[in-house]
Amino acid sequence: MKEAGVKAWLPSLLRLVLVVLLVAFVTNPGWFEPLLKPLTENNAPAIYNQGSLLTLTLLHLRTVLIATVAATIVAVALAILVTRPAGVEFLPLSRSLVNIGQTFPPVAVLALAVPAVGFGEKPTLIALFLYGLLPIFENALTGLTTLPANVVEAARGAGMTGWQRLVQVELPLSAPIILGGIRLSVVISLATATIGSTVAARTLGEVIIAGLLSNNLAFVLQGGLIVAALAVLIYDGLSAIERYTARRMGQETA
Amino acid sequence: MIEIEGITKRYDATTVVDEVSMLIEPRTIAVIVGTSGSGKTTLLRMINRLVEPTSGVIKLDGADNRSLPGYELRRSIGYAIQGHGLFPHRTVAQNIATVPVLLGWDKARIKARVEELMTLYQLDLEAFGPRYPHELSGGQQQRVGVARALAAEPNVLLMDEPFGALDPIIRNKAQEDLLAIQKRFGTTIILVTHDMEEAVHMGDKIAVMDAGKLVQYAKPAEILAKPASAFVETLVGASEKPFRLLSLGRVRDAVETGTAEGEAILDDASQRDALAELLWSGRPALPAKGADGKPLGRVTVDGLVKRAARPA
Numbered sequence: 001m002k003e004a005g006v007k008a009w010l011p012s013l014l015r016l017v018l019v020v021l022l023v024a025f026v027t028n029p030g031w032f033e034p035l036l037k038p039l040t041e042n043n044a045p046a047i048y049n050q051g052s053l054l055t056l057t058l059l060h061l062r063t064v065l066i067a068t069v070a071a072t073i074v075a076v077a078l079a080i081l082v083t084r085p086a087g088v089e090f091l092p093l094s095r096s097l098v099n100i101g102q103t104f105p106p107v108a109v110l111a112l113a114v115p116a117v118g119f120g121e122k123p124t125l126i127a128l129f130l131y132g133l134l135p136i137f138e139n140a141l142t143g144l145t146t147l148p149a150n151v152v153e154a155a156r157g158a159g160m161t162g163w164q165r166l167v168q169v170e171l172p173l174s175a176p177i178i179l180g181g182i183r184l185s186v187v188i189s190l191a192t193a194t195i196g197s198t199v200a201a202r203t204l205g206e207v208i209i210a211g212l213l214s215n216n217l218a219f220v221l222q223g224g225l226i227v228a229a230l231a232v233l234i235y236d237g238l239s240a241i242e243r244y245t246a247r248r249m250g251q252e253t254a
Numbered sequence: 255m256i257e258i259e260g261i262t263k264r265y266d267a268t269t270v271v272d273e274v275s276m277l278i279e280p281r282t283i284a285v286i287v288g289t290s291g292s293g294k295t296t297l298l299r300m301i302n303r304l305v306e307p308t309s310g311v312i313k314l315d316g317a318d319n320r321s322l323p324g325y326e327l328r329r330s331i332g333y334a335i336q337g338h339g340l341f342p343h344r345t346v347a348q349n350i351a352t353v354p355v356l357l358g359w360d361k362a363r364i365k366a367r368v369e370e371l372m373t374l375y376q377l378d379l380e381a382f383g384p385r386y387p388h389e390l391s392g393g394q395q396q397r398v399g400v401a402r403a404l405a406a407e408p409n410v411l412l413m414d415e416p417f418g419a420l421d422p423i424i425r426n427k428a429q430e431d432l433l434a435i436q437k438r439f440g441t442t443i444i445l446v447t448h449d450m451e452e453a454v455h456m457g458d459k460i461a462v463m464d465a466g467k468l469v470q471y472a473k474p475a476e477i478l479a480k481p482a483s484a485f486v487e488t489l490v491g492a493s494e495k496p497f498r499l500l501s502l503g504r505v506r507d508a509v510e511t512g513t514a515e516g517e518a519i520l521d522d523a524s525q526r527d528a529l530a531e532l533l534w535s536g537r538p539a540l541p542a543k544g545a546d547g548k549p550l551g552r553v554t555v556d557g558l559v560k561r562a563a564r565p566a
């Protein structure tokens with residue numbers, strides 16, 4: 001009994017500790033200097049000193065947010081389109097397009113995008129957007145095509161128009177699956193955004209790259225750890241939202 | 255009135271509904287029976303155009319059902335789908351309110367209607383109104399499905415095996431409720447069922463379908479007495495026929511003069527129930543009484559047995 005109680009709140013406690021550590025680290029990195037110092041050589045700085053970690057973290061999150069919102073809008077719209085009777089013939093085409101977006105390496109996208117749109121955030125956004133489409137599109141497609149048939153038929157039978165069915169029945173019922181796709185996409189983007197700094201986007205990749213260039217392991221580690229902590233926390237948060245939505249949509253969750 | 259004229263539905267090469275014509279009088283109940291896959295659901299769904307026929311015409315009160323956009327037509331026709339099809343993300347009250355909301359009724363009217371239907375179906379408003387469908391039993395879900403179909407007070411009601419998941423007691427109650435509603439509002443109902451008992455009890459007319467064809471469409475007594483084919487005969491259940499025939503008649507029509515001992519039976523009970531009571535208690539006769547308790551005479555085993563014989 002007692003053990004079960006511990007098991008239940010342990011994850012929440014760990015999450016809370018992680019949040020506190022993350023916030024403390026990006027706002028007051030100096031506190032952690034003694035921990036990172038042993039990783040440096042020749043008296044190099046242990047804490048990133050070419051910009052504020054907090055600013056970089058926020059910019060990193062902003063880039064991921066913009067790319068994910070854009071990918072979500074496009075992927076869901078595309079999934080809606082190809083699941084309407086009039087759009088079915090576009091299904092194979094949009095599948096291959098989205099797949100190319102995923103298989104084309106983000107680094108290559110960056111290399112191709114820079115000549116077109118210049119250095120900075122823009123090429124990164126393009127790379128993340130293309131890379132993030134697939135999981136959202138595939139999940140939205142699964143959600144919209146595996147709805148319980150007699151619920152959709154009941155909606156037709158009640159006299160809902162195509163639009164009313166989409167908005168009142170199909171999208172709400174597939175929301176948990178679509179959210180699952182968004183969650184995957186966000187986590188992939190959080191990690192991938194770091195390479196944006198190779199084309200001068202302001203992300204946490206800057207810290208890692210600076211570490212690699214000056215052979216400073218402490219920089220590499222702190223950049224990587226912040227990204228990892230963000231990914232874990234956001235993954236957790238979105239999973240919770242997903243479970244809540246699934247319950248609200250009358251679906252049993254394990 | 256619903257006129258179905260030469261309706262055919264083909265999927266590729268298979269004909270699922272084959273040249274069906276039938277006329278359903280206003281304010282009556284037509285029951286469709288037939289084996290699984292015989293095209294009952296498809297026929298029903300062509301009436302509200304969830305399925306578009308390959309050929310043929312369906313008229314509602316004289317107007318072709320294609321004269322309105324499909325969604326408007328469907329808002330005017332109640333539809334209880336096979337297996338309830340409740341919206342899992344909407345509460346019981348919201349589910350019932352679906353069509354009234356689509357029709358733009360005002361809030362107070364919707365609320366009153368939902369309350370009325372929930373009371374009718376003995377679903378406590380406080381307890382069940384805010385619940386989600388997965389929090390209900392199968393029978394409760396089915397009743398909500400029927401309530402949803404009735405919500406906008408449609409003139410025509412299509413019901414696809416609406417009472418399949420109900421236990422005999424609740425089913426009986428649901429059938430009586432539906433008959434009462436039908437009488438009160440003059441609704442025209444087309445009901446699909448697998449249960450011959452239900453068909454004989456509910457139907458003003460019974461339509462028997464076999465492999466997409468309408469093989470007989472007649473009053474229950476006629477279906478029982480003169481089945482059009484061996485198939486209908488089997489479906490009706492040869493050994494059950496006399497009892498089904500009796501279940502169509504009321505005690506008041508079988509009353510003879512005379513008296514008998516023991517507890518009296520109501521004149522509104524079915525003749526089948528009267529015979530069952532007689533056989534079970536081993537008596538040759540039962541007194542009959544009116545709803546007001548007035549003695550009317552008696553029913554006898556001999557009299558009922560004669561009535562159970564094949565009509566001339």
Ligand SMILES: Nc1ncnc2c1ncn2[C@@H]1O[C@H](COP(=O)(O)OP(=O)(O)OP(=O)(O)O)[C@@H](O)[C@H]1O
Nearest residue numbers: 265270288289290291292293294295296297336448
């Ligand atoms: N969309 C469709 N495409 C192809 N065939 C279909 C389609 N819908 C129904 N059918 C076929 O039409 C036939 C009749 O189906 P229908 O649902 O009308 O049967 P039913 O009499 O209602 O059966 P049950 O009693 O099992 O509900 C079946 O053989 C079914 O497989």
Ligand SMILES: [Mg+2]
Nearest residue numbers: 294295336414
């Ligand atoms: Mg059916």
